[in-house]
Amino acid sequence: MSSQEKLTGIVLSEFPLGENDKRLTILSKETGKISVISRGCRKAKSHLHAISQAVTYGDFLISRSRNYNYLTSGECRDSFGDLKADLDRILYSTYFCEVAEYFTVEDQDEKEILNLLFLTFSAMKKDLIPLSLIRRIYEFRILMAAGLGMQCHACVRCGTEEGLSVLSSYHGGTLCRSCAGAPESAFRAGSFMTLSRETLYALQYTAYLPLRELYSFQLQGQTRREYEAAVADYFRIQADHHFRSEKMLDSI
Ligand SMILES: [Zn+2]
Missing domain, CATH: 1.20.1440 (de novo design (two linked rop proteins))
Structure with missing residues (x-):
């Protein structure tokens, strides 16, 4: 059993399979990320050739079966040439x-x-x-x-919105002046950036x-x-x- 589905999205990556095929990863509006096989697309004359390229935005007709998804046709909206x-x-x-x-x-x-x-x-x-x-x-x-x-509207330690002066990537955001200077070791871990x-x-x-x-x-x-x-x-x-x-x- 297989079902057809139309997806709109961007080809994120392409990986060659055999002599003529590719495995594509598409980020789609309808189903998030999806892996599909595009058969014969590496032949220049294939109707799937243009659509089966990374960084291409378009509509994709996918045939889903139990084990694999296949690209059956596609229409390019923007190849971002x-x-x-x-x-x-x-x-x-x-x-x-x-x-x-x-x-x-x-x-x-x-x-x-x-x-x-x-x-x-x-x-x-x-x-x-x-x-x-x-x-x-x-x-x-x-x-x-x-x-x-990044939490950058308040201090990740005390919550104040005043005096934010330091970024601590390790702690997920900004620290106020007094927390950045606090001696507690937990808040001195990782790098600080003024x-x-x-x-x-x-x-x-x-x-x-x-x-x-x-x-x-x-x-x-x-x-x-x-x-x-x-x-x-x-x-x-x-x-x-x-x-x-x-x-x-x-x-x-
Ligand atoms: Zn603080």
Whole structure:
């Protein structure tokens, strides 16, 4: 018995199978993450050739059977061709897909992460803000969607909203001046990072913005450097995972 299902989503990864096939991982609006086999798609003449590429947004007709899911047809809505035009964009988009694959599961509602990924690719296409800043905003928000968001509106220790001056990624957010200086060893574990008011405000703003407006702000100079370093530290500690594509990304 098999059933047909139409899904809308983004191909996160592709893996070659045999001579002509691929296994695709798709992040879909309807069923979250799903693994499908695309038969014959590596042949240039295949009607599945264009749709069976990573970083492609489209509609996918899936035939589900007990053991495997097969892609039977598809229609491309946006191939995000601009993101495949230079090495930087290829590496960034591959990394964003890998991170999305890590933080999503099958048969769950993953619409927020799908929307985030789509809007991130759209921001890369528009090319209004630097890729390194897009990366940190994406990392910040995907952790939020995964329930690991940074607490940056109050002190993680005492709850005050005043005098927040330090980020402790290990403890999940910001500390006020007096808690950061407290001698208790439990709150001295891990690294502390001093935050300027501007960086703190930028972090709070990133947490607050609706997804559609996420890539509408710019940061410059020291604030941008500090913001990117803070999110990088927080993501490294909270994600606690080695991403294959990160090494190449960090080398550019
Ligand atoms: Zn405190």
